[in-house]
Amino acid sequence: MRFTFLFVCLIIAVVIQTALRAIGINFPLLPILIFYAAYVYGPLFGFGLVLPAAFLLDFNGGWSHPWSIIGFLLAAAFAIFWLYRIESDSLIFLAVPGFLLPVIGDLPQNIIAGDFSFSGILESCADALANGILGAVTFPFWIIVLDFFSKKLGLCTYGEAKERVKKEKI
Amino acid sequence: MxxxxxxxxxxxxxxxxxxxxxxxxxxxxxxxxxxxxxxxxxxxxxxxxxxxxxxxxxEDTAFFAAQLSKPKKQLALEVQNLQNRVLLLESKNHVLKNLEDENKVLRALLKLPPAPGFQPVTAEISGRTAPFWRERFVINRGWSDGVGVGNAVVTPDQVGNIVLVGRVIEISAGSAVVATVFSGDCRVSVKVETDSSTGGMEVLKEKALPVVRYLPIGGDYQPNTRVLTSGIADDTPAGIPVGIVVSRGKDVPPAVIRDQLYAELTIAPLIRIDTVRTVIVFTKKKETDQ
Missing domain, CATH: 1.20.5 (Single alpha-helices involved in coiled-coils or other helix-helix interfaces)
Known part of the structure; x- marks a missing residue:
C-alpha cells in the first residue's frame, strides 16, 4: 500500500511540478515528497524514490541528464538526519525543513544545469531563497495533506514516525 | 621480519x-x-x-468555459470572423496547391528530383525549466505523430508571420525535445536574404547570440537584413525567417572575416522565445501523402 500511495503521489507531484515549471514557476514539490517518504516510511522508500523522481522530472523538463538525483539524495539524507537527530514535535519547527528542503533539494541541480555560470548561480540562489520562504510557510500544509491520505489508507503518519524511532531507541 | x-x-x-x-x-x-x-x-x-x-x-476546458461566459453576439461575431479567415486561407491554399502541382510537372520535365514535402503538425510545450528556458523545451508530439529528429519547429511572431524556433533533437513516441536557435545544439543552414549567400548558423557560446559562419567574404551584408533557412537540409523548408543581422557599430561592417577564409555575422533571432506556448513542427511528408 505504501508503494502504491507513494507511486500515485510521485506521478501527481511530477505533473504539478512540470506544469508549474512550464509556466515559469519553479516550486520543488518532489524534495518534499522524498523527505516525507524517507521520514515516515524509512530510508528504503525515500532513497528508492530518488531515481524515478529525478528521471521523470528532468527528462520531462528537457534536461539531458537527471541532475536532480543530487538534490533528491540530499533531501532523503536530510530526512534521516531530521528523524534521528532533531528532538522536537512542534508544528512551527516544521518551518525549518520547509525552508531547507527547496534549497538543498533544488539548488545543486540548478547550479549544475546552469553550467556554474555566475548569472546562473545568482538566479538559482534567488530562486532557492524565494522557494525556501514559500516552503517554510507551506511545508506544514503538505505534511497535513500527505498525512490525511496516509491516515485514510491506514498507513504510518509523520507524527508516528518519531514515536516509532523513540520505541526503537528504548 | x-x-x-x-x-x-x-x-x-x-x-x-x-x-x-x-x-x-x-x-x-x-x-x-x-x-x-x-x-x-x-x-x-x-x-x-x-x-x-x-x-x-x-487548460482547454478552462478556456472553453471562459469562452462560454462571453455574450452570444460576440461569440457569433468571432465565429463569423474565423469563417472568413478559413475561406481566405482555403483560397490561398488552392493557389499554392496549383503552384505545387505545376512545380512537380516542371521538375519532372527537367528530370530534377522531387522537392521535399512538409506536413505541419501543431504541438504544445509540455515541459520547460528555468535553467534552459531559452535553450530547450519538450513538446507533446513525437514519432507517433510523424515528428522526426532534425525537423524544423516554427511559431507565429507578433504579426502572425512564422519564424524559426529551433529543431527537434531528441524524440520518443509521444514527445520530443526541441533545441531553440539560442542553443548550441541547434545548427541550421541559412542564407542572407539580400544576396542568397549560404552559411551555417550556430551558437558558439551559451547565453550568447547565434552567429552565421562560413559565408563568402565578398557578400553584401547589411545590418537588419533578414536571414532565412536555406533549405539545403532536406528536413528544413527553405525561406523561414530566422533572424536579422546585428550591427557592430556605426561605419563598421557587420561581417567579421575569419582566417581570411569566410565571413561571420551575428544575428538576433526573430523569435520571442519567452512567451512561446504553441509551435508547429514541419514533419517530412511521406511518399504516400504527396
Missing part, C-alpha cells in the same frame, strides 16, 4: 584489488548510464505524456 614483509605485500595486493574493482565499477556504471540514458529518457517522457496531457486538457 619475513612475516611483516608478507603482511605488507598482502596489504598492497588488497589495496591494488580495491582500486582495480573501484575503477572497473566506475567504468561499468558510466557505460550502463551512457547506453541507458536515451532509453530511460524516452521511457520517462512516454510514461508521463498521458498524465501531462491532462494539464493541456484542463
Amino acid at each position: 619475513n612475516f611483516d614483509v608478507d603482511n605488507e605485500n598482502l596489504k598492497g595486493k588488497k589495496i591494488y584489488r580495491i582500486l582495480l574493482f573501484s575503477f572497473i565499477g566506475v567504468i561499468l556504471i558510466a557505460a550502463v548510464y551512457v547506453s541507458l540514458r536515451r532509453t530511460a529518457a524516452r521511457f520517462s517522457r512516454d510514461f508521463m505524456s498521458p498524465f501531462l496531457r491532462i494539464v493541456t486538457l484542463t
Whole structure:
C-alpha cells in the first residue's frame, strides 16, 4: 500500500511540478515528497524514490541528464538526519525543513544545469531563497495533506514516525 | 621480519584489488548510464505524456468555459470572423496547391528530383525549466505523430508571420525535445536574404547570440537584413525567417572575416522565445501523402 500511495503521489507531484515549471514557476514539490517518504516510511522508500523522481522530472523538463538525483539524495539524507537527530514535535519547527528542503533539494541541480555560470548561480540562489520562504510557510500544509491520505489508507503518519524511532531507541 | 614483509605485500595486493574493482565499477556504471540514458529518457517522457496531457486538457476546458461566459453576439461575431479567415486561407491554399502541382510537372520535365514535402503538425510545450528556458523545451508530439529528429519547429511572431524556433533533437513516441536557435545544439543552414549567400548558423557560446559562419567574404551584408533557412537540409523548408543581422557599430561592417577564409555575422533571432506556448513542427511528408 505504501508503494502504491507513494507511486500515485510521485506521478501527481511530477505533473504539478512540470506544469508549474512550464509556466515559469519553479516550486520543488518532489524534495518534499522524498523527505516525507524517507521520514515516515524509512530510508528504503525515500532513497528508492530518488531515481524515478529525478528521471521523470528532468527528462520531462528537457534536461539531458537527471541532475536532480543530487538534490533528491540530499533531501532523503536530510530526512534521516531530521528523524534521528532533531528532538522536537512542534508544528512551527516544521518551518525549518520547509525552508531547507527547496534549497538543498533544488539548488545543486540548478547550479549544475546552469553550467556554474555566475548569472546562473545568482538566479538559482534567488530562486532557492524565494522557494525556501514559500516552503517554510507551506511545508506544514503538505505534511497535513500527505498525512490525511496516509491516515485514510491506514498507513504510518509523520507524527508516528518519531514515536516509532523513540520505541526503537528504548 | 619475513612475516611483516608478507603482511605488507598482502596489504598492497588488497589495496591494488580495491582500486582495480573501484575503477572497473566506475567504468561499468558510466557505460550502463551512457547506453541507458536515451532509453530511460524516452521511457520517462512516454510514461508521463498521458498524465501531462491532462494539464493541456484542463487548460482547454478552462478556456472553453471562459469562452462560454462571453455574450452570444460576440461569440457569433468571432465565429463569423474565423469563417472568413478559413475561406481566405482555403483560397490561398488552392493557389499554392496549383503552384505545387505545376512545380512537380516542371521538375519532372527537367528530370530534377522531387522537392521535399512538409506536413505541419501543431504541438504544445509540455515541459520547460528555468535553467534552459531559452535553450530547450519538450513538446507533446513525437514519432507517433510523424515528428522526426532534425525537423524544423516554427511559431507565429507578433504579426502572425512564422519564424524559426529551433529543431527537434531528441524524440520518443509521444514527445520530443526541441533545441531553440539560442542553443548550441541547434545548427541550421541559412542564407542572407539580400544576396542568397549560404552559411551555417550556430551558437558558439551559451547565453550568447547565434552567429552565421562560413559565408563568402565578398557578400553584401547589411545590418537588419533578414536571414532565412536555406533549405539545403532536406528536413528544413527553405525561406523561414530566422533572424536579422546585428550591427557592430556605426561605419563598421557587420561581417567579421575569419582566417581570411569566410565571413561571420551575428544575428538576433526573430523569435520571442519567452512567451512561446504553441509551435508547429514541419514533419517530412511521406511518399504516400504527396
